[in-house]
Amino acid sequence: MRSRDGNYSFSLSVCTLILFYSTLLSADEYLISYRYTVKDATLYSETLHVSKAMKKCSGIPQKELVLDTNEQDDLKKIISDNAERFIAYIHNLAMHVKHNETTINSKNTFTTILTLQTTCFKVDFNENFARIAPLK
Amino acid sequence: MKYSIFLSLLLSTSALMAVETIRDGNTQVMSEPTQKVIVDSPSVACPETEQLLTEEKNIRISVTGQGVAPMNTTSPAQAYALAKRAAIADAYRMIAEKVKGVRVEGQDSIQNMMVKRSSISTSVNAMVRNANVVETTFKEGLCEVEMEITLSHSQFAR
Numbered sequence: 001m002r003s004r005d006g007n008y009s010f011s012l013s014v015c016t017l018i019l020f021y022s023t024l025l026s027a028d029e030y031l032i033s034y035r036y037t038v039k040d041a042t043l044y045s046e047t048l049h050v051s052k053a054m055k056k057c058s059g060i061p062q063k064e065l066v067l068d069t070n071e072q073d074d075l076k077k078i079i080s081d082n083a084e085r086f087i088a089y090i091h092n093l094a095m096h097v098k099h100n101e102t103t104i105n106s107k108n109t110f111t112t113i114l115t116l117q118t119t120c121f122k123v124d125f126n127e128n129f130a131r132i133a134p135l136k
Numbered sequence: 137m138k139y140s141i142f143l144s145l146l147l148s149t150s151a152l153m154a155v156e157t158i159r160d161g162n163t164q165v166m167s168e169p170t171q172k173v174i175v176d177s178p179s180v181a182c183p184e185t186e187q188l189l190t191e192e193k194n195i196r197i198s199v200t201g202q203g204v205a206p207m208n209t210t211s212p213a214q215a216y217a218l219a220k221r222a223a224i225a226d227a228y229r230m231i232a233e234k235v236k237g238v239r240v241e242g243q244d245s246i247q248n249m250m251v252k253r254s255s256i257s258t259s260v261n262a263m264v265r266n267a268n269v270v271e272t273t274f275k276e277g278l279c280e281v282e283m284e285i286t287l288s289h290s291q292f293a294r
Contacts, residue, residue: 013257036236038225041204043218077174084217091224097232105253 016119027124029053029062029135031074034090034116039110049118050076059135064087074125078130086132090116093134191289197234198270198284201227205277219279220272227269227283232262235287 031053036046067082079086096117101110124131187195203222205215238258245253264285271282 035226036221037224038203041202041222041226043203043222044205046221087221088269092268093267094263095228095267097225097228097260097262097264099229099232099258101258103256105255112229114225114228 001016004051027122029057030121030123031118032079032090032116033118034087036114038114043110044111046112048076048079050079053120055133057122061072061122061133063092063136064131067130067132069127069128073125073128089132093119146249151215160161161182178195188288188290189289194289195287197231197287198282199227199230201225201230201281201283203279203281205279215277216274216279219274223272224269224283225277227281228264228267229260231264231267231283231285232260235285236260236262248262 003056029052031049031051033049034047037044063119065086067078067085070081072078093116096115098115099110099115101108103109120135121135122135187193189195201223203219203224203226205219209215235258238260240256240258242256243254244251267283267285269281270284273280
């Protein structure tokens with residue numbers, strides 16, 4: 001019969017491998033919100049909020065987006081570097097539209113606000129890219 | 137005598153047949169314009185052009201939004217990016233207007249029989265999902281974005 005000490009190194013290596021891959025392929029959850037205002041057909045302001053979720057989100061990952069990380073681990077910087085792609089991607093998810101138009105004595109002004117309401121995203125960081133998927 | 141009775145019967149029969157033929161002719165003449173009126177009537181033509189959302193048929197809405205670049209841009213690329221963003225917002229607004237509708241409020245204030253202040257305010261409030269940019273054009277500071285959205289019956293029947 002084999003002794004338990006004989007399997008010690010094997011079990012240690014398995015545990016190390018699991019720990020290594022779990023840290024390497026860790027999935028973080030982030031809360032992202034985006035909003036921009038257009039006033040009289042000109043972009044007026046734009047805000048993007050990214051923060052790490054402080055409690056676990058529920059839901060199933062939906063359509064994912066792969067972004068180049070350039071060896072960074074700050075999601076806000078990654079999103080800023082790939083702003084055009086990320087904005088085109090979130091437009092497809094769901095945008096809240098609020099539009100107000102006023103015409104006083106035939107003079108017209110309008111304001112349109114597009115908002116991505118705070119959504120929980122699952123983010124998988126790898127060496128060269130990050131996978132972002134909204135949880136729903 | 138016999139011949140005269142037979143002749144009168146023959147005449148009356150032919151006269152009756154002639155009246156019926158004229159009546160038929162009148163009906164035909166009358167019926168033609170009636171049919172034309174029905175075909176040309178806008179009340180009948182409208183439902184053919186108006187799209188209805190059914191289980192079998194989806195509706196595709198296509199809009200073109202416009203946006204301009206701000207004056208203080210540092211490069212043409214920045215101007216393009218900002219104008220495109222504004223054009224997308226405009227296109228979203230148009231989609232929301234078509235799908236959900238517009239709330240309109242108007243107020244006129246009149247003093248001494250003259251309009252002193254006339255104001256019209258409109259507002260749109262909606263959530264738009266799965267809208268796609270089809271084409272983008274940028275010419276002389278004006279960006280135009282063509283967007284489309286497909287509405288299916290299942291989206292509303294949830």
